[in-house]
Amino acid sequence: MSKIEHQVLENEKGERLDKLITGLNGEWSRSQVQQWIKDGHVLVNGQSGKANYKCNIQDVISIIIPEPELLNVEAEQMDLDVYYEDGDVIVVNKPKGMVVHPAPGHQSGTLVNGLMAHCKDLSGINGILRPGIVHRIDKDTSGLLMVAKNDKAHERLVEQLVAKTVTRKYFALVHGVIPHDHGTIEAPIGRDKDERQSMTVIEGGKQAVTHFNVLERFDEFTFVECILETGRTHQIRVHMKYIGYPLAGDPKYGPRKTLNTNGQVLHAGILGFNHPRLNEYMEFSSPLPAYFDELLKSLRNKD
Numbered sequence: 119m120s121k122i123e124h125q126v127l128e129n130e131k132g133e134r135l136d137k138l139i140t141g142l143n144g145e146w147s148r149s150q151v152q153q154w155i156k157d158g159h160v161l162v163n164g165q166s167g168k169a170n171y172k173c174n175i176q177d178v179i180s181i182i183i184p185e186p187e188l189l190n191v192e193a194e195q196m197d198l199d200v201y202y203e204d205g206d207v208i209v210v211n212k213p214k215g216m217v218v219h220p221a222p223g224h225q226s227g228t229l230v231n232g233l234m235a236h237c238k239d240l241s242g243i244n245g246i247l248r249p250g251i252v253h254r255i256d257k258d259t260s261g262l263l264m265v266a267k268n269d270k271a272h273e274r275l276v277e278q279l280v281a282k283t284v285t286r287k288y289f290a291l292v293h294g295v296i297p298h299d300h301g302t303i304e305a306p307i308g309r310d311k312d313e314r315q316s317m318t319v320i321e322g323g324k325q326a327v328t329h330f331n332v333l334e335r336f337d338e339f340t341f342v343e344c345i346l347e348t349g350r351t352h353q354i355r356v357h358m359k360y361i362g363y364p365l366a367g368d369p370k371y372g373p374r375k376t377l378n379t380n381g382q383v384l385h386a387g388i389l390g391f392n393h394p395r396l397n398e399y400m401e402f403s404s405p406l407p408a409y410f411d412e413l414l415k416s417l418r419n420k421d
Contacts, residue, residue, distance in 0.1 A: 126177040136169040147273040196232030206271040214260040241272035258381020262389040274394035285390030286346040291383040292363040303357040307350040
């Protein structure tokens with residue numbers, strides 16, 4: 119562990135703490151610096167700093183650079199469905215039922231375990247348990263994910279998520295028949311105070327915006343396309359429940375009597391972003407998984 123001190127110069131006055139520190143070293147990414155600040159490794163005049171602190175002339179910034187943690191996630195050979203890969207990014211199609219990264223109760227069999235065997239060069243911004251993971255999808259949601267292979271690529275992909283320039287289109291089957299063809303749900307999402315494992319629409323929650331288009335209607339269900347403007351935990355599942363059309367098969371947010379599909383009927387089918395190095399827009403699409411396709415066929419035949 120090493121320590122660096124920097125005294126704020128006149129031309130640095132008013133600059134955000136995280137931005138100023140990132141500029142001190144061309145190898146540090148802003149996300150990495152923000153994590154150091156969050157972990158208490160950055161002091162301003164001897165006190166813990168905040169990422170959005172506006173620096174003053176002669177402030178003394180102390181940066182304690184932690185030793186890099188050794189990656190201890192077990193690599194596991196898997197038949198990953200890779201849609202694209204180069205030296206900066208991988209786009210992979212995650213199957214339903216697979217957890218994205220290790221967590222209590224899921225130490226193996228995750229996408230990260232498979233990625234570790236597939237390639238050794240994943241970004242380290244998210245630490246030892248989530249290398250390369252820029253965004254997540256739930257265990258029982260299938261579909262496309264972008265994974266960063268280095269810190270700079272990771273940072274640039276995250277910047278696009280924050281700027282809402284990433285295309286993320288999901289396909290879902292919901293309970294009920296939605297009468298209108300299009301809609302936008304803008305409702306803040308936060309942790310449910312009564313059920314800590316669940317999210318809900320709540321005053322003071324984080325801004326969340328979901329757009330949807332009706333693709334097909336059935337007697338008791340609607341097939342919809344959902345477009346994420348923001349990416350909150352369980353966003354589509356929470357928002358569709360909020361407007362009265364919960365996802366079919368969802369044990370957490372759906373009705374008691376729902377389809378037996380081993381989790382929500384939700385597929386991340388289209389993903390688009392600017393390549394972090396080439397700055398060229400790339401878009402990928404994956405077909406509905408077999409169970410989803412068969413379910414739609416059965417509903418059509420029933421009608």
